[in-house]
Amino acid sequence: RKEVEQDPGPFNVPEGATVAFNCTYSNSASQSFFWYRQDCRKEPKLLMSVYSSGNEDGRFTAQLNRASQYISLLIRDSKLSDSATYLCVVNPVSGGYNKLIFGAGTRLAVHP
Amino acid sequence: DADVTQTPRNRITKTGKRIMLECSQTKGHDRMYWYRQDPGLGLRLIYYSFDVKDINKGEISDGYSVSRQAQAKFSLSLESAIPNQTALYFCATSDSDRGFTDTQYFGPGTRLTVL
Numbered sequence: 530r531k532e533v534e535q536d537p538g539p540f541n542v543p544e545g546a547t548v549a550f551n552c553t554y555s556n557s558a559s560q561s562f563f564w565y566r567q568d569c570r571k572e573p574k575l576l577m578s579v580y581s582s583g584n585e586d587g588r589f590t591a592q593l594n595r596a597s598q599y600i601s602l603l604i605r606d607s608k609l610s611d612s613a614t615y616l617c618v619v620n621p622v623s624g625g626y627n628k629l630i631f632g633a634g635t636r637l638a639v640h641p
Numbered sequence: 642d643a644d645v646t647q648t649p650r651n652r653i654t655k656t657g658k659r660i661m662l663e664c665s666q667t668k669g670h671d672r673m674y675w676y677r678q679d680p681g682l683g684l685r686l687i688y689y690s691f692d693v694k695d696i697n698k699g700e701i702s703d704g705y706s707v708s709r710q711a712q713a714k715f716s717l718s719l720e721s722a723i724p725n726q727t728a729l730y731f732c733a734t735s736d737s738d739r740g741f742t743d744t745q746y747f748g749p750g751t752r753l754t755v756l
Contacts, residue, residue: 630683631683
């Protein structure tokens, strides 16, 4: 089983739609969680961290469910510019250093 | 100017050739990383370095070596390239002061093709 699993998509949605992605992780001791965004042929960039209480940044909401070991990303009012691959990233507790485990990504295509 | 730069951006080489990919950063971060990305797979860690005198293997270090020449420079070498090393390679940095919540900052990537 992969340490971090995501539905690869693609999710094809019209502008203005609400779309949600889920991601599951296998290490129950994982400490911190992130969503990174990667545009086609570009480098990943941090979109947002995911906190236990859930957090929101504009149209983006991230949730963490430790009991079920999944995190989610909700995008409201989708824009064409949201088209990208969204990477779920988990920092497991291992040796006391910062190591990130990346999911393979979920591709989102927003169309007019 | 970009904070994390990689050279070359694209490279096509032949099996058996020695290749070096270079990474430089102006963020002043201590920690640097090399990843590779393959279609359908997440980024996988090749090597990482927490300071100039610290080098550690990641999950897929076989066939690769690294050199941390300075705080700002971290190079990745393929001693004898093989076709399954064809991939997109990313360098990244992070700030050691932030512990487990480090954000990683990626370079633009090097697309390597081994024929």
